[in-house]
Amino acid sequence: MCWSRRGGPVPRIHLDSEGPVVTVRLDNPPMNAFDAAQREELATCVRELADSRDVRAVVVYGGERLFAAGADIKALAAMGPEEVRGWNRALQRTFDEVARLPMPIVAAVTGYALGGGLELALAADYRVAGEDAVLGQPEVQLGIMPGSGGTQRLTRLVGPSRAKNLLMTGRRVGADEALRIGLVDEVVPAGQVLDAALGYARRLAEGPSAALEAIKEAVDHGGDGGMAAGLALERSLFTGVFGTADAAAGIRSFIEHGPGRARFDGPARDA
Incomplete structure (x- = not known):
């Protein structure tokens, strides 16, 4: 599958199979920021998952320490408007492909899920967060805005007023508030996030x-x-x-x- 055909020497996406449940793990230290290589690997993996007849549920995971802290800002800063438009179009398309996977998608949110990291989590069908998780769309604090589904999926999930508050202030919310406003669906102890997400995914994988x-x-x-x-x-x-x-x-x-x-x-x- 996709991990055997990576374009670079260091993989940024790992797939771990457990029967019909596959965990897609981001691995781009230190913050799992989305650069072009990680996006391309994720896109390749998602397309292969979409075509698989054996995969019944998918868990998206960033590791024990954090989920993902957004885009590679240094790389963006070096781009002009035309280049950034193409980069954004590709990332938006990749996250949309995650959302359109035919099987259930569960996001296991540990630590930070910010910017593009939260946008990836929003593409899932269900979000399990650790009690120490921090979520937000801080793009406005850089003078920009979310561009990979944040304005659209966040609004559909929490409603226009709450979405505007989060998007216009760029403030971060903890797990308890995220659960209260519907940004996440379940909060568990920090060390149990992946197990909880896998448990839910296994349950769904047993269904029709x-x-x-x-x-x-x-x-x-x-x-x-x-x-x-x-x-x-x-x-x-x-x-x-x-x-x-x-x-x-x-x-x-x-x-x-x-x-x-x-x-x-x-x-x-x-x-």
């Missing part, structure tokens, strides 16, 4: 993968238009899922054994 993919698509895209368009999308996805092997197994198990006992062994994405 086609149904999970359809639910993700309905939630992520159902609000793009009006209610009628959202209901039409839901209806279409429901009909497609109903014909899968997992649906047949789940319905049969419900009739024979009652709710909550089905085991789903269908392919990661039914053909």
